[in-house]
Amino acid sequence: NAGVTQTPKFQVLKTGQSMTLQCAQDMNHEYMSWYRQDPGMGLRLIHYSVGAGITDQGEVPNGYNVSRSTTEDFPLRLLSAAPSQTSVYFCASSYLPGLAGGKPSTDTQYFGPGTRLTVL
Amino acid sequence: RKEVEQDPGPFNVPEGATVAFNCTYSNSASQSFFWYRQDCRKEPKLLMSVYSSGNEDGRFTAQLNRASQYISLLIRDSKLSDSATYLCVVNYWNFNKFYFGSGTKLNVKP
Numbered sequence: 001n002a003g004v005t006q007t008p009k010f011q012v013l014k015t016g017q018s019m020t021l022q023c024a025q026d027m028n029h030e031y032m033s034w035y036r037q038d039p040g041m042g043l044r045l046i047h048y049s050v051g052a053g054i055t056d057q058g059e060v061p062n063g064y065n066v067s068r069s070t071t072e073d074f075p076l077r078l079l080s081a082a083p084s085q086t087s088v089y090f091c092a093s094s095y096l097p098g099l100a101g102g103k104p105s106t107d108t109q110y111f112g113p114g115t116r117l118t119v120l
Numbered sequence: 121r122k123e124v125e126q127d128p129g130p131f132n133v134p135e136g137a138t139v140a141f142n143c144t145y146s147n148s149a150s151q152s153f154f155w156y157r158q159d160c161r162k163e164p165k166l167l168m169s170v171y172s173s174g175n176e177d178g179r180f181t182a183q184l185n186r187a188s189q190y191i192s193l194l195i196r197d198s199k200l201s202d203s204a205t206y207l208c209v210v211n212y213w214n215f216n217k218f219y220f221g222s223g224t225k226l227n228v229k230p
Contacts, residue, residue: 031216035220040222041222042220042221042222042223043164043207043220044220045218045219048216048217050216056216058217090163090164092218107211108154108166108169109154109166109209109218110166111163111164111165112163113162113163114161114162114163116161
């Protein structure tokens with residue numbers, strides 16, 4: 001299993017450009033999510049999905065769109081890049097809790113290697 | 121108020137020391153608890169889940185106190201390779217959201 005994969009690893013954009021960060025997982029996880037990590041701020045949830053066709057906003061959704069057409073893929077789109085979106089982006093996936101006896105370990109999140117984005 | 125709070129550190133300890141981190145969470149509806157480890161510029165990786173009865177994995181012991189809404193991580197006999205940032209994570213099943221603390225940085229010195 002490849003686990004959670006993300007592309008690209010690095011990206012430099014100019015202000016106003018758009019792009020899509022790709023995320024895929026091969027563990028048949030229902031739950032997928034996108035986080036951004038800035039120095040001293042920890043991981044903040046951008047968007048998440050509990051299954052194909054279902055997405056919802058996290059803590060910092062403005063400027064980002066997502067879709068979930070398959071269980072495996074969860075792309076993150078930057079509509080019009082801004083310098084404030086310079087960050088490290090992580091995609092993560094997990095099973096939904098409660099579907100396997102509700103044991104805590106079943107909703108362990110697995111992370112991709114991250115995309116380092118710079119917006120000039 | 122943040123959902124999950126941690127002392128950012130850094131904790132600077134010598135090899136062989138015992139070190140403890142605490143983490144507090146604000147919502148009593150939290151139902152899953154984890155400690156993740158993150159090395160510089162890498163993705164977070166699960167260190168251990170935290171169970172109500174407490175659990176141990178080698179040199180690492182995690183405890184959960186639901187009444188006081190905090191979890192703890194104890195590392196015994198610290199190794200140089202333990203140097204990393206440790207993230208406290210809680211999951212609110214009702215909201216399908218994981219909340220991360222900002223992390224506690226540990227430096228183990230020779």
